[in-house]
Structure formats: structure tokens, C-alpha cells
Amino acid sequence: MSHSVVREDEKRPEGVAEAEGNGGGSRHGRRRARPRRKHRVLRWSATTLAVLILGTAGAGYLYYQHLNGNLGKGERSSGDSKAKKAAPNAAGQTPLNILLIGSDSRNSDENVKLGGSKDNRGNPPLADVQMLIHLSADRESAAVVSIPRDTRVDIPKCTDPKSGQVYPATNDIINTTLARGGAGCTLATWQNLTGVYIDHWMTIDFAGVVRMADAxxxxxxxxxxxxHDRPLPGVPGGSGLKMKAGRKxxxxKQALQWLRTRHAFYSDLGRAKAQHMYMNSMIRTLKSQNVFTDGGRLMDLAEAATKSLTVSEEIGSVKKLYDLGMQLKSVPTDRITMTTMPNTEDSQDRNHLVPEPAGAAKMWQMLRDDVPFDDKGSSSKKKTAEKASKDPAAADDQIAVTVQNATRSSTLGPADGRARAVTDVLLGKGFARAGADATAGLSEERTVVRYPSAELEGDAQRIAKSLGIPLSSVKRSTxxxxVTLVVGSDWREGTTYPKQSDxxxxxxPKNSDELNGADSSKCMDVYKPYQW
Structure with a gap:
């Protein structure tokens, strides 16, 4: 079943298939109609899918309930985050963002056996693998971004949904987020870092990876x-991966070892590359096997997935996961791009990383604006003319505006004095009621002018226009x-707002380490101490 056939069939009105070819009543016409009925079956709910697999309505319903019972569920976001959903494109479509989290939990005999480190049993799990899957609004392309586990970032205030414990905001490496309020805290951290609204999360532990790999x-x-990724003098740990050069x-368990290997692949950055290689290969394998039309294979995968995954509650059913899988399946492999967040060594600890300011900011903008990571498409977010408010602005000297300094980022501290400097610019332009807010520690990726209600939109737009800030950066907010001008990290110096290029x-960015989903030629280099 090809991607193009499914898409054309989905757009075809009833009866069109029978009318094509040699005529609706001919033998050839009837044959052409069969794929249409088959594809329609594949769009049924997961309940009907279970009926199809097991052959009886009663058994199908019971099996569907069984699969639902396997799934673990949790709160989508448990941290402070103000990221907003992307606006629909001209066709009314919006992107879909899913955060995939690999937990190092050793809170079961199975996980201890697979992950070693018995001394860590009972400790809060760490999010050692984190990947954001971005499915474009038009569902024609997908991007995957990994953030290495030892990347230092701002972590917001989070509340553990199970215990109710509140964790204050902090600055720490990103893998600690899972222990500070669960996957919902990891999601909130990503949202604040990227400005991208994340629709769902999924977590999987060691045992889950093995089950899924077997399925x-x-x-x-x-x-x-x-x-051979093994302990060496002075370097404990190791995944245990042992294999000969070449393709295999x-x-x-060996798949888990591959995904956990980092010493032999030089670093966490090498591990991310190896994970991308595995994911691409897995996608190609599943597509070649056409598992969505193989009832037995699909049943095995459904059983393994529901036993292995914990998901955010709004996708906590087999039907919703099935529908999600069908959307992901529609993307051609050559339109899937795996990347790692541009990063640099942390000046506070050389064993840690921080986002590389220019490269990471560009990558986050591409995600927010739904710009494909490959060069085979164009942004589905069409530029629209900036519309002036119907509500006229007050006289400049009557517009009250508060200026905030939000130039702080995970990489850089705040640029001192920005609120005062921009306030002085406004005062010099005749905005006599402009004032600087002394609140410290704010962080905003891009400069924005916010206003609370419709009657102040004209005033907010007037402030933006006077400083050269695009009207697209004027936002209504509760x-x-x-009217509040938030000076973001894109305006750390100068009195003129810098022009932004899309x-x-x-x-x-050159340091994205991208890998195309159709590229099967890549091979991992092994750090010499781990060669045998």
C-alpha cells in the first residue's frame, strides 16, 4: 500500500473508483474498486481493527479493552509553560509535536537486569533519551530533534502529579526533569526552551525497548x-554491545545495547546519531513489511506498544495511538530528517553542553514556523499581510507601556539594562508613559508586545511600529x-530592533548533524579503546 494511493483515495468521493478505468460495470472496474474498500477498512477505529484481527466482534471488543488496560497514562504538562499552539495554515491544518522520552528507570527486576547499576534501584528515573518528533501541518514531512541528556537548561517550576510535591524552578541538566514532576515536567522544559507547543509525550523504559525491538x-x-562497549580502567559502565564490523x-536486548551505547560512539552526541540510525532503519523496515495490512504483525506490535509505553492522557487509548500512527506512517522516508540540537561545551562544566545560541534559535524557529528540515518542500505557514488594528491607537504620550528585560537564556545570562535602555528609546520618541519593569530573570526567545484586551491592540501595534517590531509579534495575552513590551534574547544590544530573516x-544550521530517513549508507565509527 503506497502513500500516494492512500492519499488519493482519501480525497476521492464515493463512487469515483468504480467509474474509473474501463467502466464502473466492467470486470476491471470492479477490480479497481477493491483497493478503495481495503483502504477504507484501514481508516476504521482501533476497535474495528481488533475485530478484523481476531475475527469475532466479542473477542475484538475484549481485546481492545485489554490493550487499553495495558497503557500507562499521565498528565500532559506538570510545569509552568506558556507555549501556545501554532496557528492553522491556509488549509486549516496544524503541526503535531510529540516528545519521546527514554527513561533509565531501574525500579523493576527486569529493568535492573537490563540496565545494571543495582545501586540505583528505587531512585527517581532520569530522561536519558529525549527526542521531539515534529509532523508538519500538511503531513508531508517530519523532523526529529534530539537533545543530549547532559545539556544544561532552565527547568521551570514543576509539580509531581502523583505526590503533589512542588519543585522550584532551577537551572540543571535536562535529564533531571523526569525526576522533578514526571514526563510533564520534561515537556514543559522543552516548551520553554523551544517556544514550540508539544501536543503529547510518550515514555519507554529499558524493558519496553526490548519488547518493542522484539515485536x-x-x-x-x-x-x-x-x-565492545564495556567498562575500562577509570571508565565504568558500558552497554555491553559487542558486534563485528559491518552491517547486522x-x-x-542487543537493540537496547545499541541505543544505550555512548562511550564506544565517542559521546552522547554519537549515541544520538546511533539512535537516529536505528530509528530510520526501523521506519524503513516497518514500511517494507507493510505491517498495517498484516493483522498478526499489527497485533504483536499493538501488544508490545501498549505494554511498553506510558503516554500523556489525551492519547491514552489504542484508537488514538492507532490514528496517530497512521498520520506518522503517511510521511515518506525521504521526507524524514533526524537532527541533534546545535550545542556547545558548557563554560560552567566541560562535561555538560548548552544550546549553541544562533544554531539552536534557528532550529526552534523552523519548528515554530513549520519550515521543513529538508529541501523538498516549502513552509506550510504562508505569509499573510500584517493587519492593522481596527481600534485606533491613543496619542503617543497617552499610551502606557511597561518594558521588561527577558534576554536571559539557558546559554547566556540577561543583558543588563535592556528594559531601561529600550524605555529611554520610547521616551525619546514621545511615549511619555513608558516605564521599565525591574523584574529579573525573565526569558523570552523573541521580542514580543503583549496586550490584555481588544481596546489596547491599537496601542500595542503603535509601540511595535515605532520600534520596527513586526506586527506578527504583537500578541493578545491574559x-x-x-501593554507590555518584552525584550527577548533576539535583541540583546542596540536601540534598533534587529531585522529577522526567516x-x-x-x-x-551546519551543526545539526542531520540524517535523512532514506539514507541507509551511514555507519558508526567506534572509539579506539572500545574496538576489539
């Missing part, structure tokens, strides 16, 4: 040298009581 079957990976299909499709 998927062999996935081909490649190393350029013999590899791996599954089960978080402010009056990234183009495929124009990724």
Missing part, C-alpha cells in the same frame, strides 16, 4: 570497526494587565 524484528545497523540486524526549507 519490530531485526533492524539493520552498521559499525565501521568491531565494537539487531533486536531485543498574562499582562496592560529560514528556508532545508536551511538547517
Amino acid at each position: 519490530v524484528g531485526g533492524v539493520e545497523v552498521c559499525v565501521n570497526q568491531n565494537v 540486524e539487531i533486536k531485543g 498574562d499582562v494587565s496592560g 529560514p528556508k526549507a532545508g536551511d538547517l
